Amino acid sequence: MANSSPLRSEIESPELGVLIDDEISLQTLDEMIEWCIEGFGWRQFLRALLVSLAWFFDGQQACISDYSDAGATCDSAGNRSVYNSIITEWGLECASSFITGLPTSCFYLGCLIGGFAFATLADSSLGRKNLLVLSCLIMSLAALATSFSPNLWVYSALRLVSGFGRASIGTSALVLSTETVEKRSRGLIGMIGLFFGTLGLLSLPAIAYLLRDASWRYLYVSTSAPAILYCLLLFFFIRESPKWLFMQGREDEAMAILRNITLPTKHGRLKSYLSSFPHKQETTKLDLYSSIKDLFRRRWALTRLAKVMALGFGIGMMYYGMLLGVGNLGFNIYLSVTFNALLIIPSYFVSYFLLNGWNRKSTILGFTMVSGALSVACAFVGSGGVEIGLELASFFCTCMAYNVLVIYTIELFPTSVRNSATSMMRQAITLGVLFDPTLISAGREIPHLTYSVFGIAIIFCGLMVLLLPETRGTTLSDTMDEQEQRDFCSE
Incomplete structure (x- = not known):
């Protein structure tokens, strides 16, 4: 249980060269992070935008089959001129609803399996950032590979893998972005993520329209390639949640992130507070x-x-x-x-x-x-x-x-x-x-x-x-x- 008494530190200010008597009550890691960031600035906003952009690609893959799997009726099976869907390319106009609906069913089955398999990894060994990057990369690479599918069975299997990766994207992005902002901004960050997800859904009709005379394969390439580049941006420019790092006992890494988001004038006090801060870790990295x-x-x-x-x-x-x-x-x-x-x-x-x-x-x-x-x-x-x-x-x-x-x-x-x-x-x-x-x-x-x-x-x-x-x-x-x-x- 956290100590309710205020922490008192007397430190030397590098800028002023004098001692400052400072008294602040910090009872939780959440309060310490809020003290570090001092409100919701443009750096936190840009970081939240980049993390929340994952929802955009999540939304695209969730509904891409509405366009790639659309098909003509059985009566028009002999009048194919352009293979712009899997139905026309593989001659599935007269196939049963089970066959034509198999890829979509596999995708959501993958979402269910991936949700249960990946859910706890962000709390244990991988962390929020790594799971987000891994999930998005699996989804995107599987979507890119889908464009090379030779038949319905390979196509359905790759859609299952894509759904498996997609399952944890939204949750990981949301938790990562909300754990590094003040409590008054959580609602804003959450709405930004959901908003990007809706934009992803709304972008598909425009992309499908532009590619209306092209093969369905180009639809997967045009949506997966930007998502793969996005994964690289996440990996190199987004830091892990300091709250999660503290819970894993990785205090040096957490300290480095907090110093990065804290004003230079607070660096001395930050180190002093952390040394006496009564937090308790729950190390879970050894048990997935x-x-x-x-x-x-x-x-x-x-x-x-x-x-x-x-x-x-x-x-x-x-x-x-x-x-x-x-x-x-x-x-x-x-x-x-x-x-x-x-x-x-x-x-x-x-x-x-x-x-x-x-x-x-x-x-x-x-x-x-x-x-x-x-x-x-x-x-x-x-x-x-x-x-x-x-x-x-x-x-x-x-x-x-x-x-x-x-x-x-x-x-x-x-x-x-x-x-x-x-x-x-x-x-x-x-x-x-x-x-x-x-x-x-x-x-x-x-x-x-x-x-x-x-x-x-x-x-x-x-x-x-x-x-x-x-x-x-x-x-x-x-x-x-x-x-x-x-x-x-x-x-």
Whole structure:
């Protein structure tokens, strides 16, 4: 447990040549980092932009198959003139839906496997930066290799590898960027990452349009080559999280990073504070899966993770289900998709202001309840403008709940298990998405089913937030013991 008494240091200022009596209360690593950076400056902003750019390439690979795997109908199989998709090149126009959907299924299967395999490595041996670089490089190299696929089976296998790499990119980027900024800026950093992910999705139609007369292979080359160059930039210009380095006992490396982001006038005091700072490390580098074991070994951590995953499951089912199921509304599908997509970007800006002004729990609870109620209402309203209006309002509320949940999860868990817990939450979102195709298909036969289930699911899952602690304005804990002590004191 950290010492609550202030640290007093009397040091000599190199600039003034006199002794300065300075008194500052630093109880956590989070407070020390905030003292070092003195607010959110342009250096932190540029660093956050570079790290968050990983979401852009993540978003591209997530939906690239919508264009590379698009195909003609069986009736037009004999009229191929350009091999601009795998369907036309390999003569799959009359193949079963299982065959044509195999690459996409393999990609998301890879995402699930990679999420569980990689989640804990950022908390143990690799760290945030190395896992981000490794994950992005695996995804990008696999995508580049995909452009040389000779048949569907090799293509599907490479899509699985690409999904395996992609699984940890968003989480690693988010945790790395938020651990080196002040607490008031976490919401901004989180929204920047999600915003880049949306830009990645929106960039694909433009790239696909420019390459509309070219082979699908060029689409993979044009998206993977910049991502590989980006990995090199990350490796050489981004430093590891000092919080993680401290937890691994690598204090010299952490000190070097803190000196780099600290004003020269503070260097003497920084060394003095670190020498007497009462932090406690939880070295996990010898056990690759110790963070997962910690989450399952401690009852409070396991129950908290289960509640966060329940939130992710309900919000994920609603978020992606609405994007995929607008065709069931009887409204113009192209306009419906466009309207929904246009709501995502403004939700980031609104979420940023809400994260600074509202409590996390009340924000998530309010938006999940409203979203669920609007979705159920949408299910029983006749087709027309009112129905699409309710759907759009419900989707916007879901976007807000999703954005806040990302930051909330980071704040709920200490440094030693933060990446693992956040990855598990994102895996729960993916699990929620797996139910969407079945519900949407059944909704074509039973008109009220799809949006009723979406609404009920997000309402019941949203109630889980009532059983979680509030985190607004708190510093990030570093160890499991510290988190336990903080929770005990807040009760």
